Structure formats: C-alpha cells, structure tokens
Amino acid sequence: MVETAHRRGDPNVAVLLTWFLPGSGQVYLGRWVPGLLAFLLVEGLYALGWFLSDGRTFEFLDPELRGAMATILTPEAGNLGGLIAQMRYVGFGLDEPAPFPNTVALGGILTALSGVANLFLMVHVHLEARTPPAAPHAGKNPALLVACAWLVPGLGHFLEGRRLRGTIVFALLVGFFLAGTLMAEGSNLSRERHFYYWSGQFLLGLPAIATEILSGRPPVTGPLPYGDVGLLYACMPGLLNVMAMLDVYGFAERRWLGAELPAAADLHGEVPV
C-alpha cells in the first residue's frame, strides 16, 4: 500500500462518496472541476434515462421478484444515489398496467450506462487517492483502460500492448455472445423479457448494446429449442469480461504506480510501495 502520509485522501472514503454521489469523491480529493463534470455526466445520463423510461425500467421485474435487494444485481447499482432516488420516488413503477413509453428500452440503457460509468469513476478516484500528488506516472490511466476493456472486450489489453491476449479475449467473448444471440433468436436482447441476463450481458459493452439497438429486439414468434442455452452463451461473456477488466487493471496499475511487473502468481495481489 502507498503510505498514508503520501496519499491525497482515504481511497475507501473517496470510493464510497463516489458511489453515493458521483463526483463527490473527486471533490473530497480537492479536485472540484473534474468532480463537477463527473457529477453532471453520470447524473445527467441517469436523469435522461429516467426521463425516457418514465422511471419504469424496474417495472420489467416480475412482481414476485420485487424487493429491497432486487435491484442490486443491475448495472444501475453502480450509481447508488441515483438508484436510491429512483426507488424512493417511483419504486417499481405503476400499480396498474399501462403501456410503456416507446423510449423505455433506451432509457434503461442510459440509466445502466450511468451506473457503469460511475464504477469507472470509483476506480479512478481510488487510484487517485493512493497516488502521491507529484508522483510520476507511466503508461495509460488504468481507469481509462478498464473503461476501454468494458466498451470493447480486448481493447484494454490491446492498448496495453498485449495484442495477442486482446485478440483472443475479443474473439472468444464477442463470438460466444453472438452465438448465444443466434441460439436465443434475439430473445436475450430484451431487458423486459430477461431482466437479469440482460444485466449480465450489458457488461460486454458496445457489442451487446449495439446488437440490441440494431436488431430492434426481435419478438419471439415460436418455440426456442436452444433458448436457455443461448441465454447462457450471451450472458456468460459479459461476466467473463469482468475478469478481463480486472486483468487489464492489475497490469496497468503497476505500470502507473511505477512498480516492477511481478511474478505471475503475484500479479493480482497487493500493490507494493
């Protein structure tokens, strides 16, 4: 760990503040302008998504699944303040059945995007809090690389110069997602139909979002003999992309903090002083 005297602040406090209120972690570290910009970006995304979905995204959940912890496995949980506000003011939507607005799916994507963006902000403030103010940096910003790794699986590795690994990650994760989408005949692309599987595949970033938007979320018109397997095939790459992002972060953080690259077994352990 970096010694406390050389830190800008407590990284755990910075992360918790950011989780509840995007940008507040940077304000805590004395960086007012980036904090304000981060707040406007992340909360602006959430507010726009809330507006477009009329706050009814969580109405997709089956009534028997609705509860205090039901939303914790959604991307929106990355922006806890926004999620709490939504649950406080609109909860799980209307009590009486009513047609969803035409933009409800887009609104759901934007609120989810806000949660994921805030996760990257949390990664950034945690690193920033541990970095001495005048410390020299090497390599690209780890939080930025993690965001790239989410946006396009393998891109983070590629930008780190680990091109073979990045290519394999991209081919495997995107390939299996597309195979799953074909087997499920696109039924996995609807958050309304598969709320939690959708949350998993959202972690695959642009390939999942672009496929959903470009496909127009095709309706189910008949039996799906491999629908369940397709759901697994589409969701699993998103979850595995979290491992890819952690791999990218561990590699980038050591470069950023100027640490020697360790033996393989130690890579994901404690960062040395």
Next chain:
Amino acid sequence: MSSIVIHTALFFALAVPIVVMGAFYSEVEDGPALRSIPRRYGVFLLACAAVAGVMLLLEAWFVSS
C-alpha cells in the same frame, strides 16, 4: 442427435472461454497462460463432472420415490 449429447457438446464449448479467461487472469505472460489451458480445461471438466455426479446421486437417493 440426442439432446443430452448436444447439450454436453455445448457445455464443452462454453467451458473454453471460462478456462481461457481464468488462465489469463492467473498468468501475466501469454506463453504460460496459453500452455496452462489444456490442463485447466481438463481439471474444469472433471470438477464439473464430479459436481454433476454428486447431484445425480443425491437425486437418485432423495428425489426418486
């Protein structure tokens, strides 16, 4: 082809990205990571087979009437 064969083949295929990502996460260098994949793949399939076997045994003992 029977459904169980197809689903087993699909599981074998899905095990590939799981094992590869596990190898990449554990090994910082590409060479050792790629060389470890066959062993990891075998261990993963054996462990899954063991779990499936235990579940089938439990089903046979406790569920069947």
